[in-house]
Amino acid sequence: MNRLDLTTGLFTHYTATGKKDDIAYYNVHGLLALDNRLFVGMFYNGMDIMDTRTGKVTDRFKVIKDSAEQVIDFVSCIYLTRDSTILVGSAYHGASLLSYNPVTKTFKRVPQIPYNSYTWDIRQDSKGNIWTGSVSRGAYYYHPKTGEQGNIRFGDTVNNTVVNEFAVYSIWEDHKGFLWFATTGGGLIKVGPDKKIVKKFGTKTGLPSNVLYSILEDNSGNLWISSLKGLICFNTITEKIKVYTQANGLLTDQFNYNSAYKHTDGSMYFGSVKGMIAFDPAAFSQPEPSPPTYITGFQINNKDVEPGEPGSPLARSIFYTDTLVLNHDQNNFSIEFAALNYSSPQVTRYKFRMKGMDDGWTYLNTNRKAFFTDLTHGDYEFIVQAESNTGSWLGKERRLFIRIRPPFWKSNIAYLFYILLLAAAVFISTRMYRQNLERKNLRKLQLFEHEKEKEIYQAKIEFFTHITHEIQTPLTLISGPIEWLMRQFGKDPEINKSLTIAEKNTRRLVSLTSQLLDFRKTEANQFSLNFVKTDITALITDVAEGFKQQAEASPVRLELQAPAYNFMAFVDREAFIKICSNLISNALKYAATYASIVIEKVEEKNGYFTIYFNNDGKGIPPEYRQQIFEPFVRVGGDNKPGTGIGLSLARSLTELHNGTLQLLSGERDQVCFELRLPIHQEIEFQLGSWKKTK
Numbered sequence: 001m002n003r004l005d006l007t008t009g010l011f012t013h014y015t016a017t018g019k020k021d022d023i024a025y026y027n028v029h030g031l032l033a034l035d036n037r038l039f040v041g042m043f044y045n046g047m048d049i050m051d052t053r054t055g056k057v058t059d060r061f062k063v064i065k066d067s068a069e070q071v072i073d074f075v076s077c078i079y080l081t082r083d084s085t086i087l088v089g090s091a092y093h094g095a096s097l098l099s100y101n102p103v104t105k106t107f108k109r110v111p112q113i114p115y116n117s118y119t120w121d122i123r124q125d126s127k128g129n130i131w132t133g134s135v136s137r138g139a140y141y142y143h144p145k146t147g148e149q150g151n152i153r154f155g156d157t158v159n160n161t162v163v164n165e166f167a168v169y170s171i172w173e174d175h176k177g178f179l180w181f182a183t184t185g186g187g188l189i190k191v192g193p194d195k196k197i198v199k200k201f202g203t204k205t206g207l208p209s210n211v212l213y214s215i216l217e218d219n220s221g222n223l224w225i226s227s228l229k230g231l232i233c234f235n236t237i238t239e240k241i242k243v244y245t246q247a248n249g250l251l252t253d254q255f256n257y258n259s260a261y262k263h264t265d266g267s268m269y270f271g272s273v274k275g276m277i278a279f280d281p282a283a284f285s286q287p288e289p290s291p292p293t294y295i296t297g298f299q300i301n302n303k304d305v306e307p308g309e310p311g312s313p314l315a316r317s318i319f320y321t322d323t324l325v326l327n328h329d330q331n332n333f334s335i336e337f338a339a340l341n342y343s344s345p346q347v348t349r350y351k352f353r354m355k356g357m358d359d360g361w362t363y364l365n366t367n368r369k370a371f372f373t374d375l376t377h378g379d380y381e382f383i384v385q386a387e388s389n390t391g392s393w394l395g396k397e398r399r400l401f402i403r404i405r406p407p408f409w410k411s412n413i414a415y416l417f418y419i420l421l422l423a424a425a426v427f428i429s430t431r432m433y434r435q436n437l438e439r440k441n442l443r444k445l446q447l448f449e450h451e452k453e454k455e456i457y458q459a460k461i462e463f464f465t466h467i468t469h470e471i472q473t474p475l476t477l478i479s480g481p482i483e484w485l486m487r488q489f490g491k492d493p494e495i496n497k498s499l500t501i502a503e504k505n506t507r508r509l510v511s512l513t514s515q516l517l518d519f520r521k522t523e524a525n526q527f528s529l530n531f532v533k534t535d536i537t538a539l540i541t542d543v544a545e546g547f548k549q550q551a552e553a554s555p556v557r558l559e560l561q562a563p564a565y566n567f568m569a570f571v572d573r574e575a576f577i578k579i580c581s582n583l584i585s586n587a588l589k590y591a592a593t594y595a596s597i598v599i600e601k602v603e604e605k606n607g608y609f610t611i612y613f614n615n616d617g618k619g620i621p622p623e624y625r626q627q628i629f630e631p632f633v634r635v636g637g638d639n640k641p642g643t644g645i646g647l648s649l650a651r652s653l654t655e656l657h658n659g660t661l662q663l664l665s666g667e668r669d670q671v672c673f674e675l676r677l678p679i680h681q682e683i684e685f686q687l688g689s690w691k692k693t694k
Contacts, residue, residue: 001013001014001015001023001026001028001040002014004276006263012055014050014055020057021056021057022056022057023040023042023048023050023057024042024045024046024048024057024060024062025042025043025044025045027042027043027044027045028040028041028042028043029041029042029043029074029075029076029077029257029258030047030075030076030077030078030088030089030258031078032078032079032080032086033052034080034086036051036052036053037049037050037051037052037058038050038051038052039078039086039100041075041076041077041078041088042074042075043074044073044074045062045073046060046061046062046063046064046072046073046075047060047061047064047075047078047088048060048061059105061107064088064090064098064107065107066098066107066108066109071093071094072090072092072093072094072095072096072098073093074090074091074092074093074095075088075089075090076089076090076091076095076118076119076120076258077089077119077120077121077122077258078122079122079123079124081124081130081144082124082128083144085099085144086099086100086102087099087100087110087122087130088100088107089119089120089121089122089132090119091118091119091120091135092118094115094116095115095116095117095118095119096109096110096113096114096115096116096117096119097109097110097112097113097117097119097122097132098110110130110142112140112142112149113132113140113142114140117132117134117135117137117140118134118135118136118167119132119133119134120132120133120134120135120167120168120169120170120257120258121133121168121169121170121171121258122171123171123172123173123179125173125177125179126173126177127143127193128143128144128145129141129142129143129148130142130143130144131171131179132171133167133168133169133170133171133181134167134168135167136165136166136167137151137153137165138151138152138153138154138155138162138165138168139151139152139154139168139171139181141195150195152191152195152197153165154166154168154181154183154186154189154197154200155186164185164186165186166183166184166185166186166210167183167184167185168181168182168183169182169183169184169212169213169214169257169258170182170212170213170214170215170258170260171215172215172216172217172223174217174221174223174236175217175221176221176236177193178190178191178192178193178198178236179191179192180215180223182212182213182214182215182225183210183212184211184212184213185210185211186200186202186210187200187201187202187203187207187210187212188200188201188202188207188212188225188234189201201234201239205239205241206241207227207232207241208227208229208230208232208243208245209227209228209229209230211227211228211229212225212226212227212228212232213225213226213227213228213255213256213257213258213259213260214226214255214257214258214259214260214270215260216260216261216262216268216270217262218262218266218268218281218282219266219281219282220281220282221235221236221237222234222235222236222281223236224260224268224270224281226255226256226259226260226270226272227255228253228254228255229243229245229253229254230243230244230245230250230253231243231244231245231250231255231270231277232244233281233284250272250277251272251274251275251277252272252273252274254272254273255270255271255272255273256271256272256273259271259272259276265280266280266281266282267279267280268280268281291339291340291348291386291395292339292340292395292396293337293338293339293350293384293385293386293395293396293397293398294319294337294338294339294340294398295318295319295321295335295336295337295384295398295400296318296319296336296337296338297318297334297335297336297369298314298318298324298333298334298335298336299333299334299336300313300326300330300332300333301330301332301333302334305318311327313325313326313327313330321400322399322400322401323400323401323402323403324400324401324402324403325403325405326402326403326404326405327404327405328377328404328405328406328407328410329407330404331372331373331374331375331376331377331404332372332373332374332375333372334369334370334371334372335352335369335370335372335382335384335400336368336369337350337352337368337369337370337384337386337398338368339386339395348386348387348388349363349364349365349386349387349388350363350364350368350384350385350386350387351363351364351384351385351387352364352370352382352383352384352385353382353383354370354372354380354381354382354383355380355381355382355383356378356379356380356381357372357375357380370382370384375404376404377404377405377406377407377410378403378404379401379402379403380401380402380403380404381399381400381401381402382399382400382401382402383397383398383399384397384398385397385398478506479503479506482499482502482503482506483503485499486499486500486503529572529575529656529657530572530685531570531571531572531657531681531683531684531685532570532571532572532573532684532685533568533569533570533684533685534568534569534570534571534573534576535566535567535568536566536567536568536569536571536599536609537562537563537565537566537567537599538566539573539576539577539580540560540562540580540597540599540611541560541562543577543580543581543584544558544560544584544597546581547581547584547585547588550588551588551595554588555593556588556591556592556593556594556595556615557593557594557595558584558587558588558594558595558596558597559594559595559596559597560596560597560599561596561597561598561599562599563599563600563601563602567602567609567679568679569609569677569678569679569680570678570679570680570681570684570685571657571677572653572656572657575653575656575657576653576657576677578649578650578653579650579653579654579661579675580611580675582646582647582649582650583613583650583673583675584597584613585646586613586646586647586673587613587614587615587671587673588615590615590617590618590671591615591616591617592615592616592617592618592669593616594615594616595613595614595615595616596612596613596614596615597611597612597613597614598611598612598614599611600612602679604679607678607679607680608659608676608677608678608679609676609677609679610674610675610676611674611675612664612672612673612674612675613672613673613675614670614671614672614673615671616669616670616671617668617669617671618668619666619667619668619669619670619671620663620666620671621666622666624666625663625666628647628663629647629648629651629661630648631648647661654675654677657677657678657681658677658678658681658682659675659676659677659678660674660675660676661673661674661675661676662674
């Protein structure tokens with residue numbers, strides 16, 4: 001035990017030497033100074049009473065007991081009430097609360113506090129209630145005059161059982177009548193005058209630790225609380241917390257149990273595991289000089305940026321730079337800063353914000369670097385400020401203006417280009433829409449014209465059909481007499497010549513009318529075919545023979561190239577003869593020197609046979625190569641006689657055979673038509689019977 005003389009600053013030591021007049025044990029837990037007496041409570045050695053004038057122990061109680069109670073030897077605290085009652089708190093071995101009678105020098109247990117409740121601290125509030133802090137049962141209270149008593153538990157209730165109850169080591173009533181309880185694990189607990197818990201404070205609300213030891217109140221109404229991790233200044237009005245640690249000048253961050261005292265002049269004394277600290281809280285209100293804050297480093301993509309380097313945005317040191325202009329790909333950067341506080345840099349903390357991104361402050365206790373990633377282009381202002389961790393000084397703001405250029409595709413020129421592009425797109429879309437509308441209207445017009453042409457075409461066909469019907473009967477009647485006249489007067493050369501001309505033209509007119517009627521039938525889908533098994537080679541040979549006389553009368557040589565063997569196919573004989581006759585007739589008509597019919601070798605597995613009709617005519621212009629199969633179409637400049645329906649009729653009859661007729665070559669001297677027909681048909685007739693092959 002030590003005694004401090006505030007006048008001289010010297011300590012007087014009192015040790016346990018074993019002598020009768022010295023204190024009994026060095027482990028002291030409770031002290032009470034009353035007049036010239038000092039009550040000393042010790043661990044497992046009861047209580048001594050010392051005369052402060054002589055430093056000698058006058059009374060010693062090795063054990064403390066009520067005449068009817070169990071003995072106690074651990075005195076944890078001693079307290080003097082307003083009616084001068086001395087209360088002694090104890091722990092272990094039947095611990096309870098007792099009162100001491102200095103006249104009879106005897107102890108009496110206070111019945112309102114139960115056995116084994118471990119009294120760690122005693123406090124009387126402004127209403128006269130006596131409060132005690134226990135080890136695991138919260139706080140007890142009683143009123144000596146009214147007899148009111150009770151118990152407040154601070155733990156959590158789970159299934160009607162209180163858990164997480166921590167020892168109460170200090171009790172304090174502030175100037176507003178609120179009670180504050182310091183616990184070793186449960187933090188700080190505020191209780192109202194109505195004896196109900198108001199709020200709990202712990203590490204989640206800003207305390208450095210939930211292990212608290214002692215509470216004192218300064219003249220400004222702030223609570224000073226010793227803890228396991230520093231000395232806490234708690235503003236009971238704003239609930240703002242300041243923590244003082246070794247960085248602020250403390251001997252250690254860990255304080256001790258039941259070791260706090262406030263002097264009449266406002267000074268405070270707290271005991272720690274390494275000694276005692278003393279201070280005047282009023283002196284902390286005086287502001288300290290603030291150190292300057294500087295920006296000391298700048299990194300882009302985690303690489304330090306130096307002035308003058310390729311691509312560096314710094315023209316000079318960042319220390320002297322107020323404005324930075326960055327490219328769009330330099331938007332990941334960090335800023336390092338420091339306040340030049342050489343006396344206690346550990347107490348310095350920083351706050352910063354980036355205006356333009358987030359207007360809120362970010363606080364840093366240990367780190368001195370701010371990181372920013374993926375910032376969009378635009379203007380920003382970085383602001384950093386240093387301050388004391390206790391608020392005793394506030395540094396001047398350091399500002400850095402930062403501009404991040406947009407990428408090319410987000411620049412003003414790019415947006416102008418986008419607008420022009422959008423305008424062009426609108427223009428092109430509008431134009432395409434109009435063109436599409438025009439095409440639709442044109443298609444409608446063409447369809448209308450096509451329908452009109454079709455109507456005119458049908459009218460023409462109807463007209464020609466009617467005329468043909470009207471002409472065919474007189475022609476038949478004319479051809480009979482001509483044949484009779486040729487038989488009767490054919491011997492006369494002059495008459496025979498005239499009759500031959502008449503017969504030839506009559507036959508041509510009959511053939512023309514027959515073609516017109518056949519074409520009309522194909523157009524109206526009224527031309528029915530009977531597919532019979534036919535020797536194609538023999539039939540082609542017969543048809544070609546019919547044109548030999550015509551070929552011999554002209555300089556054109558007609559050739560037939562057929563395979564060595566004949567083959568059979570199902571065709572309509574009359575329709576097939578008309579197809580071949582038209583194609584041979586055209587070949588002879590437009591040939592210069594030769595015309596040929598080529599029957600390709602047939603393979604049964606192919607299912608088709610092919611015949612080529614060739615001549616060495618002057619050719620067919622490209623623009624007519626598809627139109628020549630249309631009715632009444634003739635090649636321009638052609639002076640050969642014809643109606644223009646022969647090829648159209650041949651193709652129609654070919655399609656009725658499920659075959660194809662096409663112009664393979666229309667070049668000069670190489671005109672070639674290909675006729676391709678199936679060997680078998682869906683419905684076939686054979687020897688008076690028919691069969692369906694598919």
